[in-house]
Amino acid sequence: MGKRNWFLCSSLITVFMLAGCNGGAQPAPTGQNAASNTQTTKKEETKTTASDKPFKGHEVSVYTSLKTRDAKTWGELEKAVEEKTGIKVKGIEAPQNYPDLVSKVTVSLSSGGSNYDIIYLDELLTTTFKSAGFLEPISDVMEPVKQNFSESVLKSISMSDGKYYTVPITTEGMYLFVNKKLFADAGLKYPTNKEEFLDAARKLTKDGVYGYGGSWSKGGQLFNDAIRWTYAFGGDYLNWDDPNTKAAFQQMHDFLYKDKVTAAAALGDTYDQMNQKMIDGKYGMVYQWAYLSGVMKDKFGKDFEVIPVPKFNTNQTLVAGWHMTLNKNSKQKDAAKEVLKFMASRDGQKIFVKFPQQTAGDQTVIKDPKVIEEVPFIKYIGQYSEAGSFKTRPMDKNINKLQDATESALQSYLSDQITLEECMARGQKAIKEILGK
Incomplete structure (x- = not known):
């Protein structure tokens, strides 16, 4: 392995970053033609079954946190893949804790595993x-189905130098979850703008309950919420000279020290810790990825719900996603591609919506009324999208270094170790050095 890869991956280990075509239906044949077509179809199916399963009996390993989250649905996916391709999928549970995932997968790939x-x-x-x-x-996996996926996601994430490298599996946003009972008990309406949001956060903060809960520990959680608040204020996360970016960080600091609507524990809490506090009724509002609804189980809808993004300078929030990728060092590349083809198909995508994050990369699946009926949370994707709330995170090949450097500067400010001016100067200097500007 080249020195460049060794350097990149050794940096990654210490960084701990966070976070098919469906043809038109044909008319049904009638009479003798129907019987003839049925016989022909059966013969063709027999031939197709043999030719479509050239890797029958092969085993393909998939390293994923999906199995960790929902072993039952993962088993359904494994069964469907084997029925379609004859390939046995071996799901290997990946950590749900993001820093642990980063560490393990980086060590494996950097060592040529x-x-x-x-x-x-x-x-x-x-x-x-x-x-x-x-x-x-x-590319041979994605070209036939590319029209079913978001063009912006394919261009910004899946593609590089004209080639496809990923199958988009989820379309995830950071949604505003609220505690219905806390709002009702306080006689508050859901906020629609900055003033209402701050007023609600203040009035909900009492008796050990905080109006706004956060997960601001280093390793991606702070990175995400900082970008989200930057977007809310109309700033640019890669430009810390922007006054709107500065205003966003000032607001986060105010949550802790001026308004005291966010617990100091947020500075060290992971997503798991924040989620549990929300479920326990300790937080009135949190911005979190869609999977929180699955963690809440039957409490979502009854005790908690998602509301539109209140407008500060904008009503924007993060949209992101997870992808299935093929290891360059895989010994089963051709068989693995057959598995990926199923994952990219509508049948495969319809299974993915059953996992806790309850989304899919295939836009036709997300908009399918039957799917929305089966998985109600998907409707929020459409609502947020129609409201213009979704905005992707800034991407760069050095995104891991940017995350590490900016989180360090912002964490120091939010911990009251440095001033806001020092924070902005330190962050902007690091950004310029990393981007080579």
């Missing part, structure tokens, strides 16, 4: 590992 054929990655890791040369192109 082939124990994982397919790896489930977010767009940050995808971008980094593409640049490092760790991922195998899968």
Whole structure:
């Protein structure tokens, strides 16, 4: 392995970043033609079954947190893949804790490991590992179905130098979750703008309850919420000279010290800790990824719900996603591509919506009324999209370094170790050095 890859991956380990075509239906044949067509179809199916399963009996490993979250649905996916391709999928549970996932997958790929054929990655890791040369192109998988996926996601995340490297599996946003009972007990309406949001946060903060809950620990959680608040104020996360970016960080600081609507524990809490506090009724509002609804189980809808993004300078929030990728060092590349083809198909995508994050990369699946009926949370994707609330995270091949440097500067400010001016200067200097500007 080249020095560049060794350097990149050794940095990654210490960084701990976060976070098919469906043809038109044909008319049904009638009479003798129907019987004839039925016989022909059966013969063709027999021939197709043999030719469509050239890798029958092969085993393909998939390293994924999806199995960790929902083993039952993962088992359904494994069964469907084997029925379609004859390939046995071996799901290997990946940590749900993001820093642990980053560490383990980076060590494996940087050492040339082939124990994982397919790896489930977010767009940050995808971008980094593409640049490092760790991922195998899968254009033959995505070209036939590309029209079903978001063009912007394909261009910004899946593609590099005209080649596809990922199958988009989820379309995830950071949604505003609220505690229905806390709002009702306080006689508050859901906020629609900055003033209403701050007023609600203040009035909900009492008796050990905080109006706004956060997960601001280093390793991606702070990175996400900082970008989200930057977007809310109309700032640019990669430009810390922007006064709107500065205003966003000032607001986060105010949550802690001026308004005291966010617990100091947020500075060290992971997503798991924040989620549990929300479920326990300790927080009135949190911005979190869609999977929180699955963690809440039957409490979502009854005790908690998602509301539109209140407008500060904008009503924007993060949209992101996770992808299935092919390990460059896989010994089962052709068989793995057959598995990825199923994952990219409508049948495969319809299984993915059953997992806790309850989304899919295939836009036709997300808009399918039957799917929305079966998985109600998907409706929020449409609502947020129609409101113009979704905005992707800034992507760069050095995104891991940007995350580490900016989180360090912002964490110091939010911990009251440095001033806001020092924070902005330190962050902007690091950004310029990393981007080479």
